[in-house]
Amino acid sequence: MDAMAVALRDGAGIGLLASFYAIEDLRTGALVRVLPDYHTHSRNVYAVYSSRQFVDAKIKRFVDALKTQVGGELSAFARELNIETVDAL
Incomplete structure (x- = not known):
């Protein structure tokens, strides 16, 4: 994800980053959402013990x-980006 973010910031084209990873770049304008109606499937977070x-x-x-x-x-990132979420935790 780091390499993708660097390439996108350097103007390499469009790509897919997780919202939590791209939020600061979106806030500062270093990255811009070009397909705001496109969303990937929700992902779950698991704690394994x-x-x-x-x-x-x-x-x-x-x-x-x-x-x-x-x-x-x-959830806060999703609200800021106007993305619907499913409570996975």
């Missing part, structure tokens, strides 16, 4: 923080 039966409190708090922080940030 060894057992659901005996979840350590640290792991549970970390997963809850991921849901809140990452989920909230991705």
Whole structure:
């Protein structure tokens, strides 16, 4: 994704970047959305840990923080870009 972002910023053409990756460049005008009605399929974010039966409190708090922080940030980016989202977390 880094190489694609650099190429796009340097004027190499059009490309596809994740909203969370391109948001700052879109805000500053370094990148411009050229197909605002085109969206890829939603992607899910997963936290993988060894057992659901005996979840350590640290792991549970970390997963809850991921849901809140990452989920909230991705939703905010989607709202800013006027993209419909599906709650995946």
